[in-house]
Amino acid sequence: MSDTERAFLQTFMAQRVLTNLEAKTCLEKLRRIEKESFEITDEDTNIEKVIVSVNKSIDEFGLTIVKSRDETQPDLFHYSLVNKLGNEMSQSATTLSANELDFFKILLDQMFTGRQHKPDKDQFWIPFSGLLECSQIQGRRYEEKRNEGQFTVDEDGRKVASVYQKPLKVSEYKALIEKLRQESWIIFQGSDDSRRILPSPRLLAELRPYLTERYSQPAAEEPANGHNYLRNCVACRSIFTRGKQCSTPGCPTRLHISCEDAFYRQHQSNTCPACNSDLKDSAITV
Amino acid sequence: MPKSKRREDDSNDDRDRDYNHTTTVSPSPEPMKPSDTDSGIDAAELDRMANQLVRMALFGELTRTTIKKANIYKTIISDSIAANMKLKTYRNVFVMAQKKLRSIFGMELIPLPPKEFPEDLSINTTHLATTRSNRSKRPKRQKTESGEGQDEDDVGDVYMLRNTLPLEYRQVVAENRSVDEQEFYGQAFIICSIILLHPKGYMERSDLSRYLIPLGIDLPMFDTLISKLTSHSYVVQQSNNDPGRAIQKRRQYYSLGPRAKVEFGDNQGFKEICSKILGETFNPKISTQIDSRLKAVKMLHSPVASNQISDVGVGIDNLEDVEVGSGDD
Structure with a gap:
């Protein structure tokens, strides 16, 4: 590894997520230092090569x-x-305290399976006002656990000691949300009262195993109405949270806007691969 | 791989392989060269433990948490290792982790300098209660400039990570930190500079906070900031809580903490800021004064190139004082 590569890696350690433009700018600066010259070639700023x-x-x-x-x-x-060893969320979000992590998990539950999801229309963002509900859920769980006594039984039937995660106060969860945004776990869209909270690219990349395990049901176990919270884009197969949803009720087809054109070209038609209804014009944008 | 080509393989089983359209690389692990592994411990096992230590150090640094030697023992050194081999294992693991940190991440583990307070203030120890117990009671001996690593006193049981990259590279990394992080870092730097340049090397609370008003840091902000700086070891707080004194007369003093000495221990950075603040009045005399102040507070100097540091690294010559807990040897 060269100093440029080390510094590039350190930038990722500090920032966690860089866009292609940010990564390129960073690499350019580093190469200029390395070469002690302003003149650098395209080969020098080949991000992919450095990342490999x-x-x-x-x-x-x-x-x-x-x-x-x-x-x-x-x-x-x-x-x-x-x-990659972050299958357990606590190993990824290491900067969070136990009750913050608990709140974060509730927030994810709300984002990926909250009431805003309808069988015919996904919605992976929650409004800012939805945080209150997360807080109420945390409060309820706290009360329940406290009433249950010393032990609870987890999903696998094991007896585990109850941990009372004290619910966050309003000021605390507001601070947490800001922290999560800074650490690129979530993104905000819109301004002030109409602000929305959306899953970020880092969230989808780093917590993919967690999200898939928790929110996606195998095809065989899908409910009869075809409702499944987490689906992958038919083109790129990565998690879908924004883009086009096939308009046929219960149809599993989801397609990213950024994958759309290439998909139609490759597929040589504008129709849904599952139900043949038109995607290009009649799909619902979520 | 571009997404558009992915569709040809539309089967479900490519999901697991394909980690979010990763730039997938499957490295062939290089065979470990067992360095000094006559301890009989499997080289692969040592390598695994070293990697764990690297992870521990990196993730700890994200929250500016220090790494305690006892904790390394507890969580990394496997229980299957015989008690009398633990020390040797620890040394090997440390050396390997240090090599990896330097060569791959441009970082290194260094012992946290002791928390100490300028002497003229700590003479009146009866009036002063250290807010945190002073860990290091060892006699201070000057570290040799060449950094031969023979100095046993330069060993602590708490470590932190230090950047070993050249300054210009570090600046590019710093530019990419989040706005809040940059702001905090800037404030930390300024506060530490003010304390450092104060003739006594420590400052009373109200004196320090007064300097910050022009920078828009009011008292409530100062309190939040100073408690954050204290918890991250940028400053050390000492208060004279002499019970005989009236509450109004109790005072708090701040001096440079271990982390400040490591992170800001670069004369150039301090001097640059001073010359900017002082403008035309900055002269060689002041420059010399700054140098002597830096020396007085034992600031660590900017990192030496990694090839100049012995591979043995710092802090592993004096491990005998670690309490392992299992005393059956």
């Missing part, structure tokens, strides 16, 4: 930099430094 080299070195530590295309903008890519 960095990934080779950090793999043994369970770390990797992954590239993902933005769900809505075709030319925008996100590079995220991912902790």
